Amino acid sequence: MKNTIELTIAGTDFKFNVTPTAHGDYVDAISRGTISAASHNFVMRTIDDSQKEQFKKLLEDSPGAPLQVAAALRAEYSPELTITVKK
Numbered sequence: 001m002k003n004t005i006e007l008t009i010a011g012t013d014f015k016f017n018v019t020p021t022a023h024g025d026y027v028d029a030i031s032r033g034t035i036s037a038a039s040h041n042f043v044m045r046t047i048d049d050s051q052k053e054q055f056k057k058l059l060e061d062s063p064g065a066p067l068q069v070a071a072a073l074r075a076e077y078s079p080e081l082t083i084t085v086k087k
Contacts, residue, residue, distance in 0.1 A: 005076050009069065010062070014055055015048040018077045022046050026070065039070035046073065 005016045022045050029038030040059070043066050047055045059065050 003077055005073055007069065007072055009065075010058060012054070012058070014051055016043070016046040016073055017048060018046050018073055023074070023077055026074070036067065039066040042066075043069045043073070 003018045005018055007014050007016065022042060025045075026038055026042040029041070043055075043059075044052070
């Protein structure tokens with residue numbers, strides 16, 4: 001399963017191809033406390049190949065952007081579920 005998510009970032013539309021493996025690797029990495037590196041790796045692994053260079057430039061000019069982009073991708077890919085425990 002691959003989920004293409006399109007985000008408008010600083011006025012430009014970017015497509016990300018999020019897979020269960022990429023998402024799982026990201027969640028595993030952030031659980032180990034490597035949030036900045038995990039976020040950067042996640043967004044760079046999932047950005048559409050045709051936009052990779054343009055996206056790299058945006059990241060160079062925008063400190064903290066990988067964290068924001070990764071959060072938006074994760075929220076869209078894995079939305080919050082309402083879970084209730086019945087007794």
